[in-house]
Amino acid sequence: MNNKKELSPSVKDELLGILKTRFEKNKNRHKAIDWDKVLTRLEANPTKLWSLNEMEITEGEPDVVGYDKKTGEYIFYDCSAESPKGRRSICYDGDALASRKEHKPKDSALGMAEDMGIDILTEVQYRELQQLGAFDLKTSSWVQTPAAIRKLGGALFCDRRYDTVFLYHNGAESYYGARGFRGYLKV
Structure with missing residues (x-):
């Protein structure tokens, strides 16, 4: 790992597991969005995955809340019950x-x-x-x-x-x- 903004394979796998579980548990936040498409996008953007991990470790509980049709990007917000x-x-x-x-x-x-x-x-x-x-x-x-x-x-x-x-x-x-x-x- 040369780039400090890239996750180790084990941290990446753990984060993806957390995100998938949260995604499945809170379907009301992202109706009509397919996890496999989100996963493909996440795996293609290691720096963004690093940022999501930063959101997670500061207890923000990031989750998908939308999709930008113009850019093809998924939108994540901090969804923790209280401010992280x-x-x-x-x-x-x-x-x-x-x-x-x-x-x-x-x-x-x-x-x-x-x-x-x-x-x-x-x-x-x-x-x-x-x-x-x-x-x-x-x-x-x-x-x-x-x-x-x-x-x-x-x-x-x-x-x-x-x-x-x-x-x-x-x-x-x-x-x-x-x-x-x-x-x-x-x-």
């Missing part, structure tokens, strides 16, 4: 992280996502995810923030309370033990 445990207590982005003089979080949502080779969900994608189940009943997740809001020091996050999805704002440098981020990846 391995991605909490982080601020929004690198500028926010750099602005903290003390009590810095370990990382930022955008920085971690970039390192993992994924993107964080938009508000629209977050609301789409909520159509597939009830997520973030106790936690919240940073979502992509428009440049105009970010320029003024803010960032956006969402959660689900009272059977309703809420969009909120906070200073981008803030971080909380119950706030992380959800990612997506096209394969």
Whole structure:
């Protein structure tokens, strides 16, 4: 293995087994999508498989939620019940992280996502995810923030309370033990 973003055969096999089991258990998330076609696409994209493994090891529980007919790509979202445990207590982005003089979080949502080779969900994608189940009943997740809001020091996050999805704002440098981020990846 020369490329750090390539899985060993044993890790690859284990991940594919986890993804297949999750896929079969949650058919409501991907009606009319065939696992064998997803598997073929995954096996042809080792770097994307590496990114899915990063989503998995940070407890995001990635699963197929759609298919892009234009590109032929399958869309994976983090489908863990709560914001992924391995991605909490982080601020929004690198500028926010750099602005903290003390009590810095370990990382930022955008920085971690970039390192993992994924993107964080938009508000629209977050609301789409909520159509597939009830997520973030106790936690919240940073979502992509428009440049105009970010320029003024803010960032956006969402959660689900009272059977309703809420969009909120906070200073981008803030971080909380119950706030992380959800990612997506096209394969």
